[in-house]
Amino acid sequence: MKITDLRVHTVAVPIEATIRHSNGAHHGRFIRTIVELETDSGLVGLGEMGGGGASAQASLEALRPYVIGHDPFRFETLWAKLNNPTASLYNDRRQQHAALEFACLDLVGKHLGISVSELLGGRLRDDVPFASYLFYRYADAATGASEVRTVDSVVAHAAELKKAHGFASHKLKGGVFPPQHELDCYLALAEAFPEDQLRYDPNAVLTVRESIEFGRAIQHLTTNDYFEDPTWGLNGMRQVGAEVPLRMATNTVVVGFEQLATNVRDPACDVILLDTTFWGGVRRCIKAAAVCETMQTEIAVHSSGELGIQLATMLHLGAVLPNLTFSADAHYHHLVDDVIVGGKMEYVDGAIAVPTGPGLGVELDHDRLAEWKSLYDEIGGYAYDQDPGRPGWVPMVPQTSFADPARETAPRSMRDS
Numbered sequence: 001m002k003i004t005d006l007r008v009h010t011v012a013v014p015i016e017a018t019i020r021h022s023n024g025a026h027h028g029r030f031i032r033t034i035v036e037l038e039t040d041s042g043l044v045g046l047g048e049m050g051g052g053g054a055s056a057q058a059s060l061e062a063l064r065p066y067v068i069g070h071d072p073f074r075f076e077t078l079w080a081k082l083n084n085p086t087a088s089l090y091n092d093r094r095q096q097h098a099a100l101e102f103a104c105l106d107l108v109g110k111h112l113g114i115s116v117s118e119l120l121g122g123r124l125r126d127d128v129p130f131a132s133y134l135f136y137r138y139a140d141a142a143t144g145a146s147e148v149r150t151v152d153s154v155v156a157h158a159a160e161l162k163k164a165h166g167f168a169s170h171k172l173k174g175g176v177f178p179p180q181h182e183l184d185c186y187l188a189l190a191e192a193f194p195e196d197q198l199r200y201d202p203n204a205v206l207t208v209r210e211s212i213e214f215g216r217a218i219q220h221l222t223t224n225d226y227f228e229d230p231t232w233g234l235n236g237m238r239q240v241g242a243e244v245p246l247r248m249a250t251n252t253v254v255v256g257f258e259q260l261a262t263n264v265r266d267p268a269c270d271v272i273l274l275d276t277t278f279w280g281g282v283r284r285c286i287k288a289a290a291v292c293e294t295m296q297t298e299i300a301v302h303s304s305g306e307l308g309i310q311l312a313t314m315l316h317l318g319a320v321l322p323n324l325t326f327s328a329d330a331h332y333h334h335l336v337d338d339v340i341v342g343g344k345m346e347y348v349d350g351a352i353a354v355p356t357g358p359g360l361g362v363e364l365d366h367d368r369l370a371e372w373k374s375l376y377d378e379i380g381g382y383a384y385d386q387d388p389g390r391p392g393w394v395p396m397v398p399q400t401s402f403a404d405p406a407r408e409t410a411p412r413s414m415r416d417s
Protein backbone atom coordinates (compact mmCIF):
# COMPACT_ATOMS: atom_id res chain seq x y z
CA MET A 1 0.00 0.00 0.00
CA LYS A 2 1.32 3.42 -0.95
CA ILE A 3 0.03 6.87 -0.04
CA THR A 4 -0.96 8.75 -3.20
CA ASP A 5 -2.60 11.90 -1.88
CA LEU A 6 -2.60 14.17 1.17
CA ARG A 7 -5.62 16.43 1.76
CA VAL A 8 -5.74 18.92 4.62
CA HIS A 9 -8.72 20.92 5.92
CA THR A 10 -8.98 23.54 8.66
CA VAL A 11 -12.21 23.71 10.62
CA ALA A 12 -13.64 25.93 13.34
CA VAL A 13 -16.11 23.98 15.47
CA PRO A 14 -18.06 26.01 18.05
CA ILE A 15 -17.89 25.16 21.75
CA GLU A 16 -20.61 26.02 24.23
CA ALA A 17 -18.79 29.05 25.63
CA THR A 18 -15.37 30.71 25.72
CA ILE A 19 -13.46 28.55 28.20
CA ARG A 20 -10.62 30.02 30.23
CA HIS A 21 -7.22 28.65 31.16
CA SER A 22 -3.98 29.99 32.59
CA ASN A 23 -2.71 31.21 29.22
CA GLY A 24 -5.92 32.87 28.07
CA ALA A 25 -8.89 31.07 26.56
CA HIS A 26 -10.39 29.00 23.81
CA HIS A 27 -12.40 31.75 22.13
CA GLY A 28 -15.73 30.04 21.56
CA ARG A 29 -14.46 27.43 19.12
CA PHE A 30 -11.74 24.90 18.54
CA ILE A 31 -9.59 25.25 15.45
CA ARG A 32 -8.57 21.80 14.26
CA THR A 33 -6.73 20.64 11.17
CA ILE A 34 -8.04 17.46 9.56
CA VAL A 35 -5.85 15.18 7.44
CA GLU A 36 -6.93 12.69 4.80
CA LEU A 37 -4.34 10.29 3.40
CA GLU A 38 -5.45 8.39 0.30
CA THR A 39 -3.71 5.26 -0.93
CA ASP A 40 -3.30 3.40 -4.21
CA SER A 41 -5.82 0.88 -2.90
CA GLY A 42 -8.45 3.60 -2.63
CA LEU A 43 -8.54 3.64 1.18
CA VAL A 44 -8.62 6.98 3.00
CA GLY A 45 -7.08 7.38 6.47
CA LEU A 46 -8.00 10.21 8.86
CA GLY A 47 -5.81 12.30 11.14
CA GLU A 48 -6.25 15.47 13.20
CA MET A 49 -4.06 18.12 14.76
CA GLY A 50 -4.53 21.11 17.04
CA GLY A 51 -2.51 24.28 16.98
CA GLY A 52 -3.47 26.57 19.85
CA GLY A 53 -6.23 28.35 17.98
CA ALA A 54 -4.32 28.40 14.68
CA SER A 55 -4.52 26.26 11.56
CA ALA A 56 -1.74 23.69 11.09
CA GLN A 57 -2.65 23.29 7.42
CA ALA A 58 0.48 24.83 5.91
CA SER A 59 2.83 22.82 8.12
CA LEU A 60 1.09 19.58 7.17
CA GLU A 61 0.89 20.37 3.48
CA ALA A 62 4.63 21.05 3.57
CA LEU A 63 5.15 17.37 4.43
CA ARG A 64 3.69 16.16 1.14
CA PRO A 65 7.12 15.05 -0.22
CA TYR A 66 7.67 12.89 2.88
CA VAL A 67 4.25 11.31 2.72
CA ILE A 68 3.51 10.64 -0.95
CA GLY A 69 4.74 7.14 -1.80
CA HIS A 70 5.07 6.15 1.86
CA ASP A 71 3.78 2.71 2.92
CA PRO A 72 1.46 3.30 5.91
CA PHE A 73 2.65 0.04 7.51
CA ARG A 74 6.15 1.55 7.95
CA PHE A 75 5.50 3.41 11.21
CA GLU A 76 9.07 3.65 12.47
CA THR A 77 10.24 4.87 9.07
CA LEU A 78 7.65 7.66 9.13
CA TRP A 79 8.90 8.74 12.55
CA ALA A 80 12.51 8.71 11.39
CA LYS A 81 11.67 10.67 8.23
CA LEU A 82 10.01 13.45 10.22
CA ASN A 83 11.64 13.35 13.64
CA ASN A 84 15.17 12.06 13.43
CA PRO A 85 16.43 13.32 16.81
CA THR A 86 19.18 15.55 15.47
CA ALA A 87 17.59 16.62 12.17
CA SER A 88 14.41 17.61 14.01
CA LEU A 89 16.30 20.16 16.08
CA TYR A 90 15.58 22.42 13.13
CA ASN A 91 11.95 21.39 12.69
CA ASP A 92 10.02 19.83 15.54
CA ARG A 93 7.30 17.86 13.76
CA ARG A 94 6.02 15.68 16.59
CA GLN A 95 2.45 16.88 16.32
CA GLN A 96 2.41 16.77 12.53
CA HIS A 97 3.77 13.23 12.79
CA ALA A 98 0.97 12.38 15.20
CA ALA A 99 -1.70 13.54 12.74
CA LEU A 100 -0.11 11.49 9.95
CA GLU A 101 0.42 8.47 12.22
CA PHE A 102 -3.29 8.54 13.16
CA ALA A 103 -4.13 8.41 9.45
CA CYS A 104 -1.65 5.56 8.86
CA LEU A 105 -3.09 3.58 11.77
CA ASP A 106 -6.53 4.18 10.28
CA LEU A 107 -5.32 2.96 6.87
CA VAL A 108 -3.62 -0.16 8.23
CA GLY A 109 -6.66 -1.03 10.32
CA LYS A 110 -8.95 -0.56 7.33
CA HIS A 111 -6.61 -2.58 5.11
CA LEU A 112 -6.63 -5.47 7.60
CA GLY A 113 -10.32 -5.04 8.49
CA ILE A 114 -9.60 -4.59 12.20
CA SER A 115 -9.87 -1.68 14.62
CA VAL A 116 -6.81 0.27 15.73
CA SER A 117 -7.12 -1.07 19.28
CA GLU A 118 -7.06 -4.64 17.97
CA LEU A 119 -4.02 -3.70 15.86
CA LEU A 120 -2.27 -2.22 18.91
CA GLY A 121 -2.48 -5.22 21.17
CA GLY A 122 -6.17 -5.87 21.61
CA ARG A 123 -8.85 -4.11 23.62
CA LEU A 124 -8.75 -4.64 27.37
CA ARG A 125 -11.90 -2.54 27.83
CA ASP A 126 -14.81 -1.59 25.59
CA ASP A 127 -15.22 1.93 26.90
CA VAL A 128 -13.02 4.55 28.47
CA PRO A 129 -14.19 6.61 31.49
CA PHE A 130 -13.68 10.38 31.40
CA ALA A 131 -13.50 13.23 33.91
CA SER A 132 -15.82 16.22 33.60
CA TYR A 133 -13.06 18.73 32.72
CA LEU A 134 -14.51 21.86 34.33
CA PHE A 135 -13.38 25.21 32.96
CA TYR A 136 -14.06 28.70 34.16
CA ARG A 137 -15.85 30.33 31.29
CA TYR A 138 -17.31 33.52 29.93
CA ALA A 139 -21.03 33.62 29.37
CA ASP A 140 -21.61 33.01 25.68
CA ALA A 141 -23.42 35.79 23.86
CA ALA A 142 -24.64 33.45 21.14
CA THR A 143 -25.75 30.37 23.06
CA GLY A 144 -26.54 31.90 26.45
CA ALA A 145 -24.27 29.34 28.12
CA SER A 146 -23.69 30.77 31.55
CA GLU A 147 -20.58 32.24 33.04
CA VAL A 148 -18.57 29.95 35.35
CA ARG A 149 -16.59 32.05 37.82
CA THR A 150 -17.96 31.84 41.37
CA VAL A 151 -17.73 28.86 43.72
CA ASP A 152 -21.45 28.22 43.31
CA SER A 153 -21.28 28.39 39.53
CA VAL A 154 -18.42 25.86 39.43
CA VAL A 155 -20.39 23.40 41.55
CA ALA A 156 -23.55 24.00 39.52
CA HIS A 157 -21.66 23.46 36.27
CA ALA A 158 -20.19 20.20 37.59
CA ALA A 159 -23.64 19.03 38.67
CA GLU A 160 -25.07 19.85 35.25
CA LEU A 161 -22.28 17.93 33.46
CA LYS A 162 -22.57 15.00 35.85
CA LYS A 163 -26.31 14.86 35.19
CA ALA A 164 -25.87 15.09 31.43
CA HIS A 165 -22.94 12.70 31.01
CA GLY A 166 -22.62 10.67 34.20
CA PHE A 167 -19.13 11.77 35.21
CA ALA A 168 -17.79 10.28 38.43
CA SER A 169 -14.60 12.33 38.43
CA HIS A 170 -14.04 16.04 37.98
CA LYS A 171 -11.06 17.99 36.80
CA LEU A 172 -10.92 21.67 37.66
CA LYS A 173 -8.89 23.62 35.13
CA GLY A 174 -7.42 26.52 37.05
CA GLY A 175 -4.65 29.05 36.89
CA VAL A 176 -7.19 31.76 36.02
CA PHE A 177 -8.07 33.22 39.43
CA PRO A 178 -5.96 33.61 42.58
CA PRO A 179 -5.16 30.23 44.16
CA GLN A 180 -7.34 30.86 47.23
CA HIS A 181 -10.44 31.26 45.04
CA GLU A 182 -9.65 28.12 43.06
CA LEU A 183 -8.99 26.25 46.32
CA ASP A 184 -12.42 27.34 47.57
CA CYS A 185 -13.93 25.98 44.34
CA TYR A 186 -12.05 22.68 44.66
CA LEU A 187 -13.07 22.16 48.28
CA ALA A 188 -16.68 22.99 47.38
CA LEU A 189 -16.58 20.34 44.64
CA ALA A 190 -15.25 17.82 47.17
CA GLU A 191 -18.09 18.64 49.51
CA ALA A 192 -20.76 18.57 46.80
CA PHE A 193 -19.57 15.29 45.25
CA PRO A 194 -18.11 13.25 48.14
CA GLU A 195 -18.27 10.01 46.11
CA ASP A 196 -16.46 11.41 43.09
CA GLN A 197 -12.75 11.69 42.31
CA LEU A 198 -11.11 15.11 41.83
CA ARG A 199 -8.07 16.60 40.14
CA TYR A 200 -6.79 20.16 39.82
CA ASP A 201 -4.64 21.58 37.04
CA PRO A 202 -3.53 25.24 37.04
CA ASN A 203 -1.22 24.68 34.05
CA ALA A 204 1.96 25.24 36.08
CA VAL A 205 1.35 28.89 37.03
CA LEU A 206 1.72 28.56 40.80
CA THR A 207 5.01 29.08 42.57
CA VAL A 208 6.46 26.15 44.51
CA ARG A 209 5.33 27.81 47.74
CA GLU A 210 1.77 28.41 46.47
CA SER A 211 1.63 24.81 45.22
CA ILE A 212 2.67 23.43 48.59
CA GLU A 213 0.08 25.60 50.36
CA PHE A 214 -2.64 24.45 47.94
CA GLY A 215 -1.55 20.82 48.26
CA ARG A 216 -1.58 20.93 52.05
CA ALA A 217 -5.10 22.38 51.96
CA ILE A 218 -6.45 19.45 49.90
CA GLN A 219 -4.28 16.57 51.11
CA HIS A 220 -6.87 15.52 53.70
CA LEU A 221 -9.35 14.63 50.94
CA THR A 222 -9.51 10.92 50.12
CA THR A 223 -10.79 11.61 46.61
CA ASN A 224 -7.79 13.34 45.01
CA ASP A 225 -6.67 11.60 41.83
CA TYR A 226 -3.56 13.73 41.44
CA PHE A 227 -2.13 17.26 41.58
CA GLU A 228 -1.54 18.20 37.95
CA ASP A 229 1.28 20.58 37.01
CA PRO A 230 0.77 22.99 39.91
CA THR A 231 4.15 24.53 39.18
CA TRP A 232 6.63 24.59 36.33
CA GLY A 233 9.46 22.16 35.75
CA LEU A 234 10.73 18.83 37.00
CA ASN A 235 12.63 20.50 39.81
CA GLY A 236 9.61 22.52 40.90
CA MET A 237 7.37 19.45 40.78
CA ARG A 238 9.90 17.44 42.79
CA GLN A 239 9.98 20.12 45.50
CA VAL A 240 6.19 20.18 45.76
CA GLY A 241 5.94 16.39 45.77
CA ALA A 242 8.44 16.21 48.62
CA GLU A 243 6.19 18.40 50.78
CA VAL A 244 2.70 17.11 50.05
CA PRO A 245 1.47 13.51 49.98
CA LEU A 246 -0.31 13.84 46.63
CA ARG A 247 0.48 12.17 43.33
CA MET A 248 2.19 14.74 41.11
CA ALA A 249 0.97 14.54 37.49
CA THR A 250 2.26 16.22 34.36
CA ASN A 251 1.42 16.79 30.74
CA THR A 252 3.97 19.58 30.35
CA VAL A 253 7.43 18.48 31.47
CA VAL A 254 7.38 14.78 30.60
CA VAL A 255 6.22 14.63 27.00
CA GLY A 256 9.13 12.70 25.50
CA PHE A 257 11.47 9.83 26.25
CA GLU A 258 14.47 11.89 27.33
CA GLN A 259 12.30 13.61 29.92
CA LEU A 260 10.79 10.29 30.94
CA ALA A 261 14.28 8.84 31.46
CA THR A 262 15.22 11.85 33.59
CA ASN A 263 12.04 11.40 35.62
CA VAL A 264 12.89 7.72 36.19
CA ARG A 265 16.42 8.52 37.40
CA ASP A 266 15.37 11.46 39.56
CA PRO A 267 11.64 11.10 40.22
CA ALA A 268 9.56 14.26 40.14
CA CYS A 269 6.22 13.20 38.62
CA ASP A 270 4.17 10.20 39.72
CA VAL A 271 1.59 10.23 36.93
CA ILE A 272 2.49 10.76 33.27
CA LEU A 273 -0.41 12.12 31.23
CA LEU A 274 -0.15 10.63 27.77
CA ASP A 275 -1.35 12.88 24.97
CA THR A 276 -1.52 11.29 21.55
CA THR A 277 -0.41 14.56 19.91
CA PHE A 278 2.08 15.97 22.43
CA TRP A 279 3.92 12.64 22.51
CA GLY A 280 3.92 12.44 18.72
CA GLY A 281 1.46 9.61 18.15
CA VAL A 282 -0.46 6.71 19.62
CA ARG A 283 2.40 4.25 19.31
CA ARG A 284 4.76 6.49 21.26
CA CYS A 285 2.19 6.79 24.04
CA ILE A 286 2.01 2.99 24.20
CA LYS A 287 5.81 2.76 24.38
CA ALA A 288 5.87 5.39 27.15
CA ALA A 289 3.11 3.53 29.00
CA ALA A 290 5.23 0.38 28.89
CA VAL A 291 8.19 2.20 30.42
CA CYS A 292 5.87 3.57 33.11
CA GLU A 293 4.41 0.12 33.74
CA THR A 294 7.91 -1.27 34.23
CA MET A 295 8.87 1.51 36.61
CA GLN A 296 5.52 1.56 38.47
CA THR A 297 4.94 5.15 37.37
CA GLU A 298 1.24 5.79 36.88
CA ILE A 299 -0.35 7.06 33.67
CA ALA A 300 -3.54 8.64 32.39
CA VAL A 301 -4.85 9.75 28.99
CA HIS A 302 -4.56 13.51 28.38
CA SER A 303 -6.66 15.81 26.22
CA SER A 304 -5.32 18.74 24.23
CA GLY A 305 -8.70 19.56 22.66
CA GLU A 306 -10.10 17.16 20.12
CA LEU A 307 -12.73 16.39 17.55
CA GLY A 308 -13.89 12.84 16.95
CA ILE A 309 -10.84 11.70 15.00
CA GLN A 310 -8.40 12.52 17.77
CA LEU A 311 -10.91 11.35 20.37
CA ALA A 312 -10.88 7.98 18.58
CA THR A 313 -7.09 7.83 19.01
CA MET A 314 -7.53 8.52 22.75
CA LEU A 315 -10.18 5.81 23.02
CA HIS A 316 -8.08 3.20 21.22
CA LEU A 317 -5.10 4.18 23.38
CA GLY A 318 -7.18 3.96 26.55
CA ALA A 319 -8.53 0.59 25.45
CA VAL A 320 -5.14 -1.13 25.19
CA LEU A 321 -3.21 0.18 28.21
CA PRO A 322 -3.03 -2.45 30.98
CA ASN A 323 -1.85 0.12 33.52
CA LEU A 324 -4.61 2.70 32.97
CA THR A 325 -6.41 3.17 36.28
CA PHE A 326 -7.53 6.83 36.12
CA SER A 327 -10.35 8.32 34.07
CA ALA A 328 -9.19 10.16 30.95
CA ASP A 329 -9.53 13.84 30.16
CA ALA A 330 -11.46 15.21 27.21
CA HIS A 331 -12.54 18.67 26.10
CA TYR A 332 -15.02 16.86 23.87
CA HIS A 333 -18.25 17.54 25.78
CA HIS A 334 -17.70 21.31 25.33
CA LEU A 335 -18.18 20.96 21.56
CA VAL A 336 -21.51 21.61 19.91
CA ASP A 337 -20.78 19.35 16.91
CA ASP A 338 -18.14 17.17 15.29
CA VAL A 339 -16.92 16.39 11.78
CA ILE A 340 -17.62 12.66 11.94
CA VAL A 341 -20.56 10.69 10.59
CA GLY A 342 -23.27 10.47 13.22
CA GLY A 343 -22.15 13.63 15.00
CA LYS A 344 -20.69 13.68 18.49
CA MET A 345 -19.94 10.42 20.26
CA GLU A 346 -22.02 9.97 23.40
CA TYR A 347 -21.04 9.60 27.01
CA VAL A 348 -22.80 6.81 28.87
CA ASP A 349 -22.24 6.83 32.64
CA GLY A 350 -19.23 9.09 32.11
CA ALA A 351 -17.59 6.78 29.56
CA ILE A 352 -17.36 6.66 25.77
CA ALA A 353 -17.44 3.39 23.85
CA VAL A 354 -14.29 2.50 21.93
CA PRO A 355 -15.17 2.48 18.21
CA THR A 356 -15.22 -1.05 16.81
CA GLY A 357 -15.21 -0.42 13.06
CA PRO A 358 -12.09 -0.92 10.93
CA GLY A 359 -9.23 1.51 11.58
CA LEU A 360 -10.09 4.37 13.91
CA GLY A 361 -13.75 3.48 13.41
CA VAL A 362 -14.86 7.00 12.53
CA GLU A 363 -15.64 8.49 9.13
CA LEU A 364 -15.64 12.07 7.90
CA ASP A 365 -19.06 13.64 7.43
CA HIS A 366 -18.36 15.79 4.39
CA ASP A 367 -21.37 18.05 4.97
CA ARG A 368 -20.26 18.82 8.52
CA LEU A 369 -16.69 19.23 7.33
CA ALA A 370 -17.84 21.78 4.73
CA GLU A 371 -19.91 23.67 7.30
CA TRP A 372 -17.07 24.03 9.80
CA LYS A 373 -14.51 24.78 7.09
CA SER A 374 -16.67 27.65 5.98
CA LEU A 375 -16.95 28.89 9.56
CA TYR A 376 -13.15 28.87 9.76
CA ASP A 377 -12.95 30.75 6.45
CA GLU A 378 -15.38 33.31 7.86
CA ILE A 379 -13.98 33.93 11.36
CA GLY A 380 -10.48 32.44 11.32
CA GLY A 381 -8.42 31.39 14.31
CA TYR A 382 -7.72 32.95 17.68
CA ALA A 383 -4.81 33.53 20.03
CA TYR A 384 -4.89 30.69 22.55
CA ASP A 385 -2.48 32.66 24.74
CA GLN A 386 -4.59 35.80 25.01
CA ASP A 387 -7.54 36.41 27.29
CA PRO A 388 -10.26 38.17 25.25
CA GLY A 389 -11.62 39.80 28.42
CA ARG A 390 -8.24 41.22 29.50
CA PRO A 391 -6.65 43.05 26.58
CA GLY A 392 -2.92 43.62 26.99
CA TRP A 393 -2.56 40.98 29.72
CA VAL A 394 0.39 38.61 29.27
CA PRO A 395 0.36 35.03 30.57
CA MET A 396 3.31 34.48 32.90
CA VAL A 397 4.81 31.47 34.70
CA PRO A 398 4.53 31.89 37.62
CA GLN A 399 1.45 34.05 37.30
CA THR A 400 1.30 37.21 39.38
CA SER A 401 -1.68 38.86 37.67
CA PHE A 402 -4.71 36.62 38.07
CA ALA A 403 -8.22 37.54 36.95
CA ASP A 404 -10.50 39.00 39.60
CA PRO A 405 -13.14 36.47 40.70
CA ALA A 406 -15.33 39.27 42.06
CA ARG A 407 -15.62 40.92 38.68
CA GLU A 408 -18.57 39.88 36.56
CA THR A 409 -17.51 39.50 32.95
CA ALA A 410 -19.27 40.44 29.76
CA PRO A 411 -20.69 37.66 27.59
CA ARG A 412 -18.45 36.84 24.64
CA SER A 413 -19.11 35.59 21.15
CA MET A 414 -16.56 33.69 19.07
CA ARG A 415 -17.13 36.41 16.50
CA ASP A 416 -15.66 38.97 18.95
CA SER A 417 -12.17 37.64 18.43
Ligand SMILES: [Mg+2]
Pocket residue numbers: 201203228229250251
Ligand atom coordinates in the same frame (compact mmCIF):
# COMPACT_ATOMS: atom_id res chain seq x y z
MG1 LIG B 1 -2.64 19.66 32.25
